[in-house]
Amino acid sequence: MASSSLATRLGGAHWRLWALVPIAALVGAIALFVSTGGSLLELVGQGPPPRDELDVRRVAFRPGEIKVRVTNPQRESITIASVTVNDAIVPFSVDGDPTLGRLRSATIVVPYDWVDGEPVSVGVTSSTGVQTTEDVAAAVETPQASARGFLGYALIGLLVGVLPIALGLAWLPSLRRASPSWLAAFMALTAGLLTFLALEALAEAFELQAGLPSGVGGLGVVLLGVVSTYLLLTFLSRRLSGGEAAGGLALATLVAVGIGLHNLGEGLAIGTSFAIGELALGTFFVVGFMVHNVTEGLGIAAPIAERGRVSLRRLAVLALIAGAPAIPGAWLGGFVTSDVLGVLFFAGAAGAALEVVVEVARYIARKAPGGLSSGHALGGFLAGIAVMYVTGLLV
């Protein structure tokens, strides 16, 4: 008995070891291929020489100084040899090694008396003579991390995130008086606006990833972002509703999380735009986002309308979950500005919103009179998309 179980155990270990064989064989095959010096590749022709173009991540303007953040997107290393501003070679310094390995970044500092509001063209030339040029439409001083700026971005986040959602939640008493059919319509409206947000976020993610260096694998980042938040919210929804389909407060929380993730990306976008001086009409821009986001509050209120009393504290927490992420988003966008982070955030927002759409749809199918195909549900869904479209024009 004892010996047979030992044999089984050994047998199990044996098969587990066997699983390593393909990996070991692969390592061997790669080693063999690499050690032959790529002579196999010569049979089918030579690869093209490296492009030696850098990826300009950010051009920052400080008084009397321009800072250029560059990344090497290719496999072969690139050495920064010369820098031009508006077609004139300028003295510069690099923080660290001017030779950048794959996906390595460096910041180039150029002492320069730039002119406020005028276009600037920055050129970085590699040791092989290839010049990468980045055109900035208008030189504007780049905001620095300061207590003042921190507060400013927090206020923007509050205005576009928390405030409109809190206002939207104030529709709750009116929703309570609605008939079940109309409540279903409002739930469908929530699904509609979340669908809109998901598509919008996905489009942003795709647009951003297209600008990333190929070495980062933008599409993979998008898929990873979408799927991971989708699965996370699925898990969360099972937890909140104890295994059943989510409804009531649990569903409202899910909606809030979905919207919150979206607002994180939205805050990032707003912060970045302010930081790089592209938001000339900043005030109207913020107002537009506020109007746009009031509807999101309505979306959170709808699932809890049929329930009894919900404490003000609960409502406040929901508003914070959905709206507050705009604040760290704005900070990140304003002070860090990372396109990779942007892709991840927007993709994550899309995944979360889609998951919540599925939850809401299940809820309507289960609870609403007439289910998913009722006139109220269909009309509400369409109205949700239309409302987001129309208020989105303000932004």
Place this chain on the structure above:
Amino acid sequence: MAKNLTRKQILAGSLPLVAAAPLAKLAWPSTAHGESSATHLEHEHPAAGHAAMIGSEVPAPGGPHAQDAALIPPPALPHRPGRVREYSLTAVDRKVEVARGVSFDAWTYNGTVPGPIIRATEDDLLRVNFSNQGAHPHTIHFHGIHPSGMDGVFEIVLPGDTFTYEFPARPYGMHLYHCHVGPIKQHIHKGLYGAFIIDPKKPRPAARELVMVMNGYDTDGDGENNFYTVNGGAFYYAKYPIRVRRGELVRIYLANLTEFDLINSFHLHGEFFRYYPTGSTDHFEYTDTVMLCQGERGIIELEFHNAGTFMFHAHQSEFTELGWMGYFDVSD
């Protein structure tokens, strides 16, 4: 993402949240005027620009005497008709450093851009042994008066082949030579050119003699020059100023071999000079700026009235700031 945001239209007319407007004002960040934590290069104001580019600060390639062969011509010989002046030029493909840290895959005569200075006196028999060690067909086309078969246009020298150019040197003046195989734009731009001086029968007055060949490099193949230089290295004479003495006669043999751009020019600060176009007559112009198209050349003569540092550069500011500038260091 930012682009996407601004693209969207803002309909200022429909603002349903009246209360939001004053609140939104709070959100508008005032421009932060934080002190710059700038790691300034050690020199002064950023506006110093090229005034700051002097001495060790200059991003120029090579060492103190790296360009001497291109700057200082071999001495002129007295007039003796029929004397043979023999030169050997070999075409080689070579990487050259055209600006500090920037290499260029050049086609060269004898490994340098510009190629060696060829000098003869009028009525010398010039013999140039050309060997093509490059990967492409090349020739040497001399400016001046010579037989058709010595023109370097039809006698293509294939890689590995040789050719001997032989003709009497005339007329006197500042000339040039370059490869004339098509596409000519490419063969010239890649670096196959140099200065060709023919001295007159009656020797020119003794002088501090200098050669300056103006050129440009398109290092990334987009049909536009990335760097401009005299004698091959961007900013070279800003890093290593040319030393002359006040009052001595300075003679500059100037040629333009810049490709892509229509013209180039030479401007000297704080001084006027006599400019002899092509240097083949006594006709001169008294000026401080001359303009040359590709292939144009001439002789500049001057005596500095003052000691000190005097800039010289192309009076196309763009060329200046992309490397074509330098200084004379005039001592008493």
